Amino acid sequence: MKDSLKKIFFLFRLGIVILILALTYWQIIAGSRIANLPENPRLAKQEEKLLRGRILDRNGQIICSTIDGKRQYGGPSSLAPLIGYISGRQGKSGLELFFSRELLGQLPAQRLINFARQLFGKKPEGSDVYLTLDLHVVEAAQRALAGRRGAVVGVDVRTGEILVLATSPAFDPNRIGEDWRRLSQDSSSPLLNRPLQGLYPPGSTFKLITAIGVLNWHLIDLNERFYCPGRIEIQGHTIECFHGKAHGWIDLKEALAVSCNVTFVRLAERLGKERFYETIKNMGLDRKPELGVPVSRTRIPPFRGQGSSSLPQLAIGQGSLLVTPIQMAVLAAAVADGTVRSPYFLRQTQAGDRVLERGHSNWQREVNMAALSVLREDLRYAVAEGTGRAADAPGLSVAGKTGTADNPHGRPHAWFVGFAPSEDPSLALAVVIENAGSGGEAAAPVARAVFQAARDYGYFAGVQD
Numbered sequence: 001m002k003d004s005l006k007k008i009f010f011l012f013r014l015g016i017v018i019l020i021l022a023l024t025y026w027q028i029i030a031g032s033r034i035a036n037l038p039e040n041p042r043l044a045k046q047e048e049k050l051l052r053g054r055i056l057d058r059n060g061q062i063i064c065s066t067i068d069g070k071r072q073y074g075g076p077s078s079l080a081p082l083i084g085y086i087s088g089r090q091g092k093s094g095l096e097l098f099f100s101r102e103l104l105g106q107l108p109a110q111r112l113i114n115f116a117r118q119l120f121g122k123k124p125e126g127s128d129v130y131l132t133l134d135l136h137v138v139e140a141a142q143r144a145l146a147g148r149r150g151a152v153v154g155v156d157v158r159t160g161e162i163l164v165l166a167t168s169p170a171f172d173p174n175r176i177g178e179d180w181r182r183l184s185q186d187s188s189s190p191l192l193n194r195p196l197q198g199l200y201p202p203g204s205t206f207k208l209i210t211a212i213g214v215l216n217w218h219l220i221d222l223n224e225r226f227y228c229p230g231r232i233e234i235q236g237h238t239i240e241c242f243h244g245k246a247h248g249w250i251d252l253k254e255a256l257a258v259s260c261n262v263t264f265v266r267l268a269e270r271l272g273k274e275r276f277y278e279t280i281k282n283m284g285l286d287r288k289p290e291l292g293v294p295v296s297r298t299r300i301p302p303f304r305g306q307g308s309s310s311l312p313q314l315a316i317g318q319g320s321l322l323v324t325p326i327q328m329a330v331l332a333a334a335v336a337d338g339t340v341r342s343p344y345f346l347r348q349t350q351a352g353d354r355v356l357e358r359g360h361s362n363w364q365r366e367v368n369m370a371a372l373s374v375l376r377e378d379l380r381y382a383v384a385e386g387t388g389r390a391a392d393a394p395g396l397s398v399a400g401k402t403g404t405a406d407n408p409h410g411r412p413h414a415w416f417v418g419f420a421p422s423e424d425p426s427l428a429l430a431v432v433i434e435n436a437g438s439g440g441e442a443a444a445p446v447a448r449a450v451f452q453a454a455r456d457y458g459y460f461a462g463v464q465d
């Protein structure tokens with residue numbers, strides 16, 4: 001009698017264990033496989049039952065969270081096209097869409113935690129997504145853009161983390177439903193995430209490619225001087241220096257500092273179109289960063305035939321060449337560090353204090369040419385003594401190149417592409433201000449403001465005022 005009672009009790013306990021194992025399997029292991037696609041209708045249902053995770057910056061400042069069942073956006077408006085929105089009518093966009101799996105608690109570890117929460121009668125939660133961005137630096141970039149149309153994006157040269165991004169104009173994601181009509185018809189395109197989607201002629205910032213090429217293939221003696229009479233006739237084009245100014249006899253370093261078109265057209269001829277294209281490829285400009293949100297592909301004209309551009313045009317960043325600011329920031333980071341790295345936004349996902357996954361760069365390629373160390377010094381000189389002066393400030397030691405890019409839409413676009421501190425680079429930046437004129441006057445001061453903020457918030461280790 002006693003034995004059979006024991007037997008029944010044992011079978012009963014075994015039954016419970018099997019039940020738990022089966023539930024665990026369906027809930028956590030098989031379930032997470034089924035539910036991972038953002039468009040899965042199951043996720044929409046999940047949304048109602050669960051507290052959606054928050055999106056935060058790298059320091060834990062909240063960008064968006066759910067309060068009383070409503071998604072609230074508190075981050076700087078210049079991030080709105082990147083972060084995206086959730087709206088009954090407009091659906092989901094941006095990182096809100098891309099990180100659906102994390103925010104809706106579909107990571108296996110989060111499902112396990114939620115399974116336990118539900119056993120105790122608690123509501124399941126999504127994971128929190130910590131981005132690589134620093135809101136202090138983003139706010140500084142937004143202030144520096146001052147409502148003009150343009151983009152700022154900056155990456156940590158050692159990791160590929162995107163530390164700062166700002167687009168202008170932008171919108172208030174809390175009012176996306178009410179403002180949608182006006183936003184979608186606005187000719188200044190506030191829904192466009194300019195740092196990733198904006199396509200611009202690079203202008204003189206593309207002189208970096210020719211400089212890297214001639215240094216890499218040892219096609220230049222560093223003491224060699226070139227004569228600039230202010231203009232050059234080549235392959236059916238007349239190319240002038242800025243305002244037709246004759247620069248006289250100058251070397252590569254001075255040519256970068258004064259942004260001499262004549263010298264760079266001559267250097268590009270020496271490099272040749274094949275090696276020019278090879279340099280574009282080596283520096284990763286043909287490879288679109290996969291960031292989970294819309295990114296435009298850089299438009300490199302075909303090598304020859306219809307739609308191709310001549311080498312003299314390409315050498316000064318014109319022709320039918322179009323680049324995104326993010327690609328130029330990746331280029332600046334590669335010059336600074338000797339490695340081309342794909343950039344990324346995810347620092348980590350967390351369930352409370354527990355880190356569930358960490359972000360990382362998806363691909364990288366070492367360039368590490370002796371050429372780059374020469375170029376880094378020349379770019380420091382271009383800021384200390386040349387057209388990039390307005391990017392510098394005491395204690396910053398900025399290196400970079402300005403650009404003033406002609407385009408069919410009015411005044412030239414102003415560019416600055418560079419990094420700091422020059423002797424031990426940590427942050428690479430690309431700044432573009434649409435139709436603002438000279439890069440040195442309009443874009444370089446924006447870069448300075450962003451570098452200053454980065455230094456003030458501790459990203460320039462070892463650099464003091």
Ligand SMILES: [Zn+2]
Binds near residue numbers: 241259261
């Ligand atoms: Zn010149």
